[in-house]
Each structure stands twice: as structure tokens, then as C-alpha cells.
Amino acid sequence: MRVYDPIPETLNALKDSNLQIMLCIPNDKLQALTDPKEAYNWVVANVINYIKQVRIRYISVGNEISPLIARSSQFVPFLLPAMENVQRVITSFRLNDRVKISTAIEMGLLANTYPPSQSTFRGDVTSFIKPIIEFLKQNNAPLLANIYPYFAYIGDPEHVSLSYAIFAQPEPDSSGYTNLFDAMLDSIYYAIGKVIGENKVEIVVSESGWPSEGGFGGSMGIATIYYRNLIGHAKSKAGTIHKPGKPIETYLFAMFDENLKIGAETERHFGIHVFRIINRRFVEITLHFPFESFEVQCVGVCYGRNGNNLPLAEDVVNLYKANGITSMRVYDPILETLNALKDSNIQIMLCIPNDKLQALTDPKEAYNWVVANVINYIKQVRIRYISVGNEISPLIAGSSQFIPFLLPAMENVQRVITSFRLNDRVKISTAIETGLLANTYPPSQSTFHGDVTSFIKSIIEFLKQNNVPLLANIYPYFAYIGDPDHVSLSYAIFAQPEPDSSGYTNLFDAMLDSIYYAIGKAIGENKVEIVVSESGWPPDGDFGGSMGIATIYYRNLIGHAKSKAGTIHKPGKPIETYLFAMFDENLKIGAETEKHFGVFYPDKTQKYNLTF
Template identity: 50%
Template sequence: MGFLDAKDCKAFMAPISLLLGFFLSGLELTGAQSVGVCYGRNGNNLPSEADVINLYKRNGIGRMRIYEPNQPTLNALRGSNIELIIGIPNDNLQALTDAAAATKWVQNNVRNYWPDVKFRYIAVGNVVHPSDAEAQFVLPAMQNISNAIAAADLQDQIKVSTSIDTTLVENTYPPSQGSFIGGAASSFIKPIVDFLVSSGAPLLVNVYPYFAYTKNPQDLSLPYALFTSPGVVVTDPEGNRGYQNLFDALLDAHYSALEKAGAPNLQIVVSESGWPSEGGDGASVENAGTFYRNLINHVKGGTPMRPGQAIETYLFAMFDENLKTPETERHFGLFSPSQQPKYQISFRDANKYTYMYIALNNRVLMRCIQ
């Protein structure tokens, strides 16, 4: 398959569209606004909600994740066109196993703001583990919230999921060997995966190369974690896929786990990924800036197992949060609480990325990019 940049693509398209005309079986134009930013509020020196929304808009950030239905934030989002992941805290899950309570939650926190607020996903719980007391409530709460969304006739606009972290997958090296840990696969993750498949929702996964690197610096190099390795670091014998960065390897291990769980077509949304600027091993302004810039650029194009598919990704986080612990957790912000950027990052370029596929008789002839 050939590959053209934007300028050559336009030059190619003009005559070919005239020559092939009705013979073209398909022309697919897909925009990929793939990068959002998580808005954590665990600090006592953060800007007002209205100022935060304006900061998103000034920087061209079109997607946001919040962790609870904070009313001032939802009101500030009205009319902003920012697409939203809204979270349900873990300590609220048990109450939502009651269908009436789930209906009331959707009314109060979604229907009262729709369509002025563009809800994209509802994250029912964040990184609940199979051993947690809340684990038994995740799926029933997801089902009740999903039913309430359907009753509001919003099931085509808003999908219900939950967010996990990478500790639920084992055998991540090589990525094709990735699988969900035994107990989780049978009693926790597998029913959730089945629900997501049936409802057409993605799985939300928090993917942090930083933590994987700091736990195993002997085997995982800093360049591999920062997207700066000059060549392939890991070759997966299955499919002969080469991995030049840790982010792709972690993500593809999850796709492998989903395949083994009977969900080969389930999509993953990276609901968090970030790097701290201080407070831990490998944490520095230079490393964090390198990671964020490279991540933003990288997620436009997919992984070795899912090439050509933009990865919807949410950077963690908008601000440093001074009430978090341990110390490292306080320094993941892209901006300081004074709203000053910590790094030179362009979100507008990141979210202007388009694939164009030109097909003849169901065969892709040319892929254009702009």
C-alpha cells in the first residue's frame, strides 16, 4: 500500500477521482481528535472551574476526563463543545446497584446537562481491583447506569465503561503473551468485557510507562519508556512485530488479553497516561516534556497490533495536585496551578490528523495523511 503526505495526496486525488470516478468503491475520510487531558481536582490552590474550561479552550484541548460529577465543572462545560468522560467514584458504586438510584444519578448528572455538555463516556469506577470490596458492585452499577442511559435514549451518544490499570494483565513480554490474571479473568474482568462487547463500549485503561519503568529499570530502558529509542527494542515472534516504545508494548499486551478473553475487536481508550516532573526516579521536567510531546505525536498512528488506528488517549493531568500522596503524584500536571504551562506542547496540531483511504474493488490503493 502506498503512502502520501497531505500535499501529494491532494495532487494525487484530483486526477484519480476524475479517472476512476464511479469505479471507486469507497473513500473514507476519518478525523482523529485523539488527545484529551484529565482534570484532577485534588489540590487546594487550583483555578476556578470556569478558568479551567477557558484554559482547555485556549489550548485547543477538545476532550476532558473528570473523576466525579462536580456541578461547577459541568456548568462551566455548557456550550464548550469539550467532550467529556465523567467518572463515578468507587465509594458510590454500591448505591448504584439499585436501579432507581442509577436512574436518579443519570438524571442529576447527565440529563440535566445534556446536550449543552457533550458526554462521551461514563467511567463507572476507577482502577477497582478484584480483591477490593467494591469489585462486586462494578458490573451491576455499569448495567444499571447503561439501562438508565438507554431509557434516556442516549445510548448512541454516551457509552458506559470502567477504568482499569495495567496490573490486571500478566505475561506482558512479549506483548502477544498478555493475558488477564486468572482470578480477575474469571470473576471480574471477563463479565465486564462481555458487557462492553454487547454494548459497543470501549475498555478504559490507565497506561503508565513511567511506573513500569521505575519498577523494572534493569530491563526497561529510559529511552524505551520515553519514545526515544533509535530502533526496535522488543521483537514479538508472533507476527514478527517490532516494539520501539513501552507504551505500545503495554497497550498491545492488553489487546492480546482481550483476544484471549474472547473480545478481539474490543477497542481500548487510554484513560490516563503521564510522567511526573519531579518526586521520583526518572522524574524531571525534561523527561516529562519529552514523554508528553512524543505521546501526543505517537497516538495518531496506532500500535503494531492495531496499526493505522488513532489511539484515543487522555493525558494525566491538567494540573499539579498538591494534596495527593506520595510526592511523585503531585507533579503530573501539564500546567501549574497558576495556569502557566510546564512544557512546550501543541494540542491543536495533535488533534488535526486525518487518514484518507482510497479503495478500488475493496482493496486499499493509497493512504493519505494530513
């Protein structure tokens, strides 16, 4: 939490909260703190009296003080002396390793910011900023920086594209950047390096935000995309081009809309929460935007093995654990994989291949399969789902021959699972593809094709009876490349700011809701949930396959799935989703793109710096 003006009410409320605090000293208090005694009194009153119960990490001495800004230039002579005095007091209490003294700057101090590598501090501010940076370097403290792509965008919309400003530009610009936030952050790093001859000063982003209304560029849809993407990017280990491979400590601006702020109307609408007084005794605090921050662990990754250069199963399991991936879809259970999963605490979706279904119409074979692949491992492996078959459909020549076996196999496997009293723990389902649907736009009109209704209805009734979700493979990628004239790329990759005529801002939700609506029409109600058993985007191989586009898709999908946004038809909850796939699989048949859906390379390095 960043606290702009410490008062006892706030500091007392923070006791034992375990929230890390950035404590700010307002600009108009700085002159007083040039007196060492006043600095001592301030530190004792606001830091020492609370430090045992409040996690104070930073003290920001002033905010956006600059020789170039009329409202703050009068504070320039007081800034560095105040910082030095506060630092001396913090050091005297031996807190200098725990509490870092800094100040927050704004981007107007910079010149020549494009490309970022050419950035410098303006000549008329160098004498002001250089001693501050030397102070930070000497005390091993970061510079605080308020970074707002929003203001850069509205200041020059002809040259700064919206997609670049909100992390939605698939391909890099001429300087190698795909988003403005990184370019602005690196501009400061490069300028620091030039002013002191090296750069050993880190940067903490002390403010960044986007307004939800109030003027040009202020939009709930745009702000949702910006905040969601900023959170995902900051938490990932992507870093920037100049400072790669680490998260970016970032403070969102702000917690609430502030109706007394002066300036443009947008200034009052940066809050990410809405505060409403219900009556004298109750208030309601709700999120403007459903963020990944408020997350549930529900994103898994599919482990396909159709390659001749893939790691050993034990190494794969360790890779899942090292990256915080808590769920795995396994397409064909083999001893090597199941043994490697023992005691891993990874939740498993275990698949039965289509060509095994005919055998499982025999109850004895179903019993043998469950014992061999489930019962023998259930004490050490967290098997959650069994997917009986994958994308079996009367409309697909390569799978229609398995239709007579699907439901009998599901029923037999269910009976065995129930006989072992595992029916509440292990759920039996099957994975469908969206080609079973008709009339999918708008999603509320969606139905199953007439010629598949008799096939799918009995499956759905089975799932409802056993309180089991339907598994669905949902690929906006294929919808996009199948009809790029009518399906926009921004809609397909969660980068469309405003809703379409049916109310949807992204194709993933529209496809998912289409299935929900079709289920409701098939059985007269909808009490069957859906788990997205596959979704992905290739980085190369054919039309639409791009590293930049795939990065945006996976990052946005993870953020959206883990949030509590849900869909229009099923709002307010996470969407359990499995990314396809863990690795590129060089032996897969079909289009070249089919070989390139991995989020990791076979050498176990990440493609996209995703945070799971």
C-alpha cells in the same frame, strides 16, 4: 510547499489549492536575473500570472550559495543583484507585503557554533552575507536556513549524541539546549546579531530532514522519531532559548525519495512519502512515517481537583479552550464543573467514584444519578463516556472491596442511558490498570491473571454487547521505575530508534497491545476497542521524575496518539488518549511524584509548551 524549480505543470496544479508556496529560483538562473528585464520577465511568468490563484509567500533566490562551496561559489556575484531586481519587480506590483524575497543558506557559513551564543559568520564570508542580511532587514523578510542535525551527527558522532540530534535528550547540555536543531537555529540568530549589531531578521527553516536508509545514521526508526519530534516542536510555542514562545516555521525535506539525486546514497532517501506505480492508470502514495500533521483530535486531559490552590472551574474550561484541548476527564462531577462546561463543546469523560458504586446497584439510585449528572446537562454538555469506577481490581487492597458493585452499577447506568435513547451517544465503561495482566512480554502472549479472569471477563462481555470501549490507564513511567534494569528510558519515552525483539519501539504501544491480546484470549475474539483514560510522566518528585524527560514523553505521546500509526496489533488509526493530568495536585497522597503530574501549573501556565 517548497517548489524548487517552478514549471507550469506545478503552478497550474497549485491553483486554488490554498497551499502556501515557497517558490525557488535555481542557482543557474541567477546570472540572467542580474538583468532587470529578465527579472521582470521571470516575476511576471512565475508570480504575476498565478498570484490570484496561488498563495505564493516566499521567493528563495538561490539555494545554499556560499563562497566556501565549490559547486555554488560561482553564483556569489549574482545573488544579491538578482534578489534586488526581483524585489523591485515585486514592489512595483505592490506585492511586497505579500511575497517575501530571500535566499536559503547552509550551516557551513558559521564559525564557533558552540555554545550557540558565541556563533559568528566566518570571517571569509562576512562581506558576502552582511549585505544580504541588510537587504532582508530593509525589506522585513526572513532569512531561509537549511538546518540538518543529521549531517552534524554523522559528521561528529563522538561528540554529537544521537539523542541530542533527534530531540530525545531529556536534560540540557552545558549551554542549556536539549536538542541540536534549536542550537543550530539559535547559532544563526546570534551570528546575524553580530554581523549587523542587532537582530530584527527572523528565520524560516527552509529544509530539515533525516534519511530512512542508505548509510550511517539512515534508519526508518531514527527518521520516524526525528520527523515526529521536529513536527511537534516546530508547531508548539516552545521556540528556542534565544527566541522562545512561538512556533518555528519549518519545511520538511522532502516529499518523496528522489532516485536520481547525486551524492551519498542517503540523499535518495529523505522522502516522507513512497510513490509506487500500481499499473498504467493507478499510483499509490503512502506515508513512510505517520506524522502528527495528519492528525485527528483525540488527545484530552484529565481534570483532577485534589489540590487547594487550583483555578475555578470556569477558568479551567476557558484554559482548555484557549489551548485547543477538546476532551476532558472529570473524576467527580460537581455542579460547578458541569455548569462551567455548558456550551464549551469539550467532549467529556464523566467518572463515578468508586465509593459511589454500592449505591448505584440500586436501580433507583442509578436513575437519580444519571438524571442529575447526565440528563440535566446533555443538551449543553458533550458527555461521551461514563467511567463507572477507576482501577477496581481483586489485586489492589484499596479497591477490591468495590468488585461486587462494579458490574451491577454499570448495568444499571446502562439501562437508564438506554431508556433515554442515549446509548449511541454516551458509552458506559470502566477504567482498568495494567496490573491485571500477566505474561506481558512479548505483548502477544499477554493474558489476564488467572485470579482476575472471572471478574474481568464479565466486564468485557458487557462492553462488547454494548459496543463500548474499555478504558485503560497506561503508565510507561511506572513500568520504567519498577524495573529500570530491564526497561530502558528511551523505550519508555518513545525515543528508541530500533524495535526490540518483539517488534516494538516504545513501551506505550507494547502495554496497549498487551491489553488487546488479553481481551482476545478472555472472550475468544477482540471486538472491544480501548481508550487510554490516563497516561503521564512527572517532572520531579522522585526517581525518573524530570522536567526534561516529562517534556519528551508528553510531546511524543501526543504526536503518536494523534497520528495514524496505531500499534503493531491495531495499526492505522489514532489512539484516543487522555493525559494525566491538567494540574499538579498538592493534596494527593502517596509518593511525592503523585503531586507533580500536571501539564499546567495551578497559576494556569504551561509546563511543557505542548500543542494539543
